[in-house]
Amino acid sequence: MSETILRVERLRVAYDHPRGVVRAVDDVSFSLRPHERFGLAGESGSGKSTMALAILRMIKRPGRIEGGEVWLGDTALSGLDTDRMRALRLAGIAMVPQGSMNSLNPVVRIRDQIGDALADHGVGLKGRALAERVRDLLAQVGLPPDVARKYPHELSGGMKQRACIAIAICLRPKVIIADEPTSALDVVVQKQVMQTLGRVQQDLGAAIILVGHDMGLMAQFVDRLGIMYAGRLVEVAPIRDIITAPRHPYTRMLIESLPSLEQRGGLRGIPGLAPLLRELPPGCAFHPRCPAATERCRSEKPAVRAMGEDATVACHLA
Amino acid sequence: MSALIDLHDVGKTFAGGKVALEKVSLTLTADQPRFIAVVGESGSGKTTLARLLLGMIAPTTGTVRYQGDDLQRLSAARRRDFRHDVQAVFQDPYEVYNPFYRVDHVLTMPVRKFRLARSRAEGRALIETALRSVGLRPEEILGRYPHQLSGGQRQRIMVARALLLKPKLIVADEPVSMVDASLRATILTSLRRLHEEMGISILYITHDLATAYQVADSIIVLYRAAVAEAGHVERVVKAPLHPYTQLLIGSIPRVSTERDWVGEERPAGRAPSETGCRFADRCPSATEHCLLQTPPLFRVADDHASACFLQRNAPAMTDAQLSSLLA
Ligand SMILES: Nc1ncnc2c1ncn2[C@@H]1O[C@H](COP(=O)(O)OP(=O)(O)OP(=O)(O)O)[C@@H](O)[C@H]1O
Ligand SMILES: Nc1ncnc2c1ncn2[C@@H]1O[C@H](COP(=O)(O)OP(=O)(O)OP(=O)(O)O)[C@@H](O)[C@H]1O
Ligand SMILES: [Mg+2]
Ligand SMILES: [Mg+2]
Numbered sequence: 001m002s003e004t005i006l007r008v009e010r011l012r013v014a015y016d017h018p019r020g021v022v023r024a025v026d027d028v029s030f031s032l033r034p035h036e037r038f039g040l041a042g043e044s045g046s047g048k049s050t051m052a053l054a055i056l057r058m059i060k061r062p063g064r065i066e067g068g069e070v071w072l073g074d075t076a077l078s079g080l081d082t083d084r085m086r087a088l089r090l091a092g093i094a095m096v097p098q099g100s101m102n103s104l105n106p107v108v109r110i111r112d113q114i115g116d117a118l119a120d121h122g123v124g125l126k127g128r129a130l131a132e133r134v135r136d137l138l139a140q141v142g143l144p145p146d147v148a149r150k151y152p153h154e155l156s157g158g159m160k161q162r163a164c165i166a167i168a169i170c171l172r173p174k175v176i177i178a179d180e181p182t183s184a185l186d187v188v189v190q191k192q193v194m195q196t197l198g199r200v201q202q203d204l205g206a207a208i209i210l211v212g213h214d215m216g217l218m219a220q221f222v223d224r225l226g227i228m229y230a231g232r233l234v235e236v237a238p239i240r241d242i243i244t245a246p247r248h249p250y251t252r253m254l255i256e257s258l259p260s261l262e263q264r265g266g267l268r269g270i271p272g273l274a275p276l277l278r279e280l281p282p283g284c285a286f287h288p289r290c291p292a293a294t295e296r297c298r299s300e301k302p303a304v305r306a307m308g309e310d311a312t313v314a315c316h317l318a
Numbered sequence: 319m320s321a322l323i324d325l326h327d328v329g330k331t332f333a334g335g336k337v338a339l340e341k342v343s344l345t346l347t348a349d350q351p352r353f354i355a356v357v358g359e360s361g362s363g364k365t366t367l368a369r370l371l372l373g374m375i376a377p378t379t380g381t382v383r384y385q386g387d388d389l390q391r392l393s394a395a396r397r398r399d400f401r402h403d404v405q406a407v408f409q410d411p412y413e414v415y416n417p418f419y420r421v422d423h424v425l426t427m428p429v430r431k432f433r434l435a436r437s438r439a440e441g442r443a444l445i446e447t448a449l450r451s452v453g454l455r456p457e458e459i460l461g462r463y464p465h466q467l468s469g470g471q472r473q474r475i476m477v478a479r480a481l482l483l484k485p486k487l488i489v490a491d492e493p494v495s496m497v498d499a500s501l502r503a504t505i506l507t508s509l510r511r512l513h514e515e516m517g518i519s520i521l522y523i524t525h526d527l528a529t530a531y532q533v534a535d536s537i538i539v540l541y542r543a544a545v546a547e548a549g550h551v552e553r554v555v556k557a558p559l560h561p562y563t564q565l566l567i568g569s570i571p572r573v574s575t576e577r578d579w580v581g582e583e584r585p586a587g588r589a590p591s592e593t594g595c596r597f598a599d600r601c602p603s604a605t606e607h608c609l610l611q612t613p614p615l616f617r618v619a620d621d622h623a624s625a626c627f628l629q630r631n632a633p634a635m636t637d638a639q640l641s642s643l644l645a
Contacts, residue, residue: 044470044498157360183495186359186525187569191579213498216528216571220579240575257500258573259528261555267532269504273455 004071005207006032006055006093006175011068013047013054016061020278024050024063026231029304030312032175032207037198039218039239040211041254042228043274048211049098051228052177055209056089072174090121094173098180098211101160104152110134110163111148117167137166140203142196158189165197172204179211194221215258219243224310227251230275230285233304237311247307247318249290284316292317320386322348322403322486322519323371327380330366338366340544341379345641348486351517352644353510355530355551357566358540364523367540368491371521372406402432405480407473407490415464421475422460425449428483448478451508453501470496477505484516491523502526506533527570531555536621536644539563542596545615549622549643559624561601595626603628614638621645 013025024047032038040048053059055070057077070077072092080088089095097103105113111134118125118133125133135145141162152160161181168176178197182190198221201208210222218225219239226236227248235248246252253270260266272289275281284302287293296316304314323346330339346352356364369375370382373389382389384400392400415424425445428434435441446456452474464472473496480488488509494502510533512518524530530537530551537554539547539562547560558564571579594609595601601608608627615638616629623635623643 042498044496044501045468186566187527187571188359188565191569191571214571215499216573219573219575220571220577243573243575254498254500255573257503259499259503259526259532261528261531261567261570261572264532264552267503267507267510267529269453269500269502269507273450273453276455276458 003033004031005034005036005073007071008051008055009069009071011051011054011070012066013050013059013063014066015063017278022277023231023280024277025054027304028068028228028231028233030226030233030236032209034174034207035202035205036207036224037201037222038207038209039222039225040209040228041213041215041218041225043230043254044213045274045277046228047231047277048228049179052095052097052179052209052211055177056093056095057085058089058095087121090117090168090173091171092173093175093177094168094171096161096164096168096176096178096181099184100164100179100181101157101184104160104163106152108151109148110138110150110152110155113163114148114167114170117170121171123171133170137170138163140169140200141166142192156189157185158193161185161193162196165193165200169200169204169206173206175207175209176201176204177209177211181210181212182217183212183214190217215255227254230280231277232285232314233312234286234314235312237307237313241311247311247313248286248315249292249317250286253289284314321345321383322385324383324386325371325380326383328370328377328382329379330363330370330375331378337543339363339370341638342367342545343380343637343639343641345639346487346519348517351513351519352536353513353520353534354522354644355534355537356521356523356540357525357527357530357537358546359566360525361542362540363543364540365491368406368489368521368523372404372489373400402483403486405483405485405488407476407480407488407493415472417464419463420461421464421467421472424475424479425482428479432483434482444482445478448482449475451481452478452505454478468496470501473497474501474505477509481508481512484512485518487519487521488512489521489523492525493522494529495525502529509533527555527567538640539566544596545625545638545640546597547622547624547626548615548640549619550645553619553622559618559622559629560597560626561603561628562597563624565600597626617643 009029011025011028015022015024054065059065114134115130134148138147143162182193222239225239225242226233229250235251257269275285281288283299284297287297302314302316304312306312325342325344327341327343329341331337358364370377376390387396429441435444449456454474477493494505506529509520513520522534534551537551541562547554547563558567595613598604598608613625613627614634615623615625616632617623617635618629618632621643
């Protein structure tokens with residue numbers, strides 16, 4: 001078996017709702033190799049952000065982790081107390097949350113936001129030492145030193161996103177989770193920010209989980225891609241294989257719904273509506289929208305099967 | 319009959335001197351529906367154009383007219399007509415919802431106000447059809463408060479509302495920025511169908527060039543408050559002339575097994591020149607001349623113009639009336 005840095009085992013997360021339980025992450029397993037770039041794509045509301053938060057044990061009520069385990073190297077995260085878990089965030093696994101560039105504190109200078117993040121993790125730096133550390137971090141994400149003195153509103157979207165990356169990497173994490181880091185940016189700036197993120201990841205020797213629904217971005221950036229549908233990880237495969245030979249019908253239809261830049265016409269979404277997470281259909285959750293569904297798909301939930309060393313699929317027909 | 323919407327030399331400078339849009343002329347008529355995409359980097363003036371066209375802000379130069387009347391001086395009755403004829407769908411629609419009303423309110427109110435249905439049941443059926451066409455389950459959405467929905471869901475309700483009203487023009491500012499590819503395709507094809515079947519004009523503002531290419535007929539590229547390039551989508555996307563448009567299209571990450579997404583990690587730091595071309599500081603083809611003079615739109619074909627001196631052999635457009643370029 002190949003080496004892994006992060007292992008997610010049978011993770012389950014639910015949100016308690018007055019009208020029923022929403023199972024947002026349902027029995028998800030995958031593992032990440034050191035230095036690997038792993039993408040997580042799928043339908044809006046399929047549980048991607050929930051899974052990212054659950055890996056860091058940051059699920060808040062009405063949500064709860066129902067079961068499963070996350071391993072960082074040899075450490076099982078569920079066994080850690082609050083303090084050790086907090087120490088592990090940023091230093092072990094760091095997150096750039098969805099919409100984070102808009103949640104920078106508007107009245108605190110960038111330098112002090114980085115200082116606070118460090119202090120939160122027991123690295124209390126002051127004066128010259130802090131200034132130097134901040135300058136290094138900003139340089140790493142391609143920002144000029146004067147950004148340290150600025151407030152978020154004085155920065156462009158791309159610069160704010162870089163500042164968020166600087167905060168995330170301030171303790172040299174082994175795994176970086178970036179949740180839709182560029183979806184609010186235009187394509188030119190998106191490309192610059194992703195190149196920065198990729199270079200930082202290489203400098204740190206970290207692995208990365210990139211959450212998003214831009215398949216072009218995934219194609220250009222990640223090594224392997226996981227596809228989520230209705231809380232389950234329905235397919236994982238090397239990005240090349242996902243693009244050329246997707247195994248799950250949902251993956252195939254998702255790729256077919258991508259707009260071409262070569263030829264006009266034929267734009268079409270997947271027919272039907274996404275299922276209600278609190279009332280999933282029996283069998284495979286995708287069966288009502290699947291053109292190939294059989295009797296078995298309507299009654300029996302497909303298990304996740306390994307397809308070689310680095311791919312899995314949950315479909316009776318694959 | 320006079321045009322549905324007529325922008326004549328419309329520009330906007332905000333208090334404090336920020337020039338958000340410079341002199342745009344664009345005419346939309348009811349008998350010639352158009353599907354126009356507006357693209358460009360963040361801060362280039364796209365939303366400003368939309369807000370001017372909707373009468374939400376007053377232009378500092380030029381006028382915006384609705385069927386011949388200045389949008390800034392409409393009577394109450396004419397304003398009501400305008401609100402029916404021209405619908406907006408915004409990027410983050412949270413502010414248009416009243417947090418104390420269920421989301422049903424934004425759908426039932428226009429049905430009543432514009433008498434779209436003869437009975438409650440008919441109204442309800444109209445609303446449900448509109449919701450389904452944007453991929454929402456009526457039974458899941460109706461009865462909820464705005465904060466109980468995701469951003470993508472709130473966005474789609476606004477699209478459903480626009481569909482419900484069947485206006486003459488829909489101005490959609492990043493209407494699908496928060497949803498996945500399949501849903502994007504579903505929603506945009508329903509807009510396209512409305513355009514084709516009901517003759518509704520659509521102004522689609524977006525960062526997503528690939529969907530713009532798929533659903534729009536014409537495209538306007540804004541760069542730092544001015545039109546850099548405009549014309550038929552096939553020409554602008556397949557054979558972009560302005561170096562900024564080329565950079566934009568070259569930056570789109572492609573869904574392919576080839577990793578060809580390389581290039582600049584950081585933009586050039588120099589400030590744009592006051593007098594010359596706004597793109598000169600980043601342009602690989604800039605010459606001395608580009609720093610001295612602002613290029614007008616050069617019309618290289620009936621349906622294609624670019625504001626770049628590389629095209630200086632083509633005739634310059636004196637009136638800069640974009641409509642003449644658009645399909
Ligand atoms: N705080 C919450 N309370 C109740 N339900 C929630 C909460 N947060 C998320 N959910 C539900 O859990 C499901 C998964 O949400 P999640 O945000 O993980 O999706 P996502 O895949 O990240 O979607 P997107 O692509 O839109 O960001 C959704 O159905 C959502 O409505
Ligand atoms: N009310 C305002 N007062 C001052 N400046 C403003 C105001 N509204 C917009 N601006 C400025 O005008 C310029 C154009 O803004 P606009 O919102 O039109 O850009 P945009 O192209 O829609 O960008 P995005 O892609 O980020 O939505 C920006 O520099 C912006 O900061
Ligand atoms: Mg999310
Ligand atoms: Mg805008």
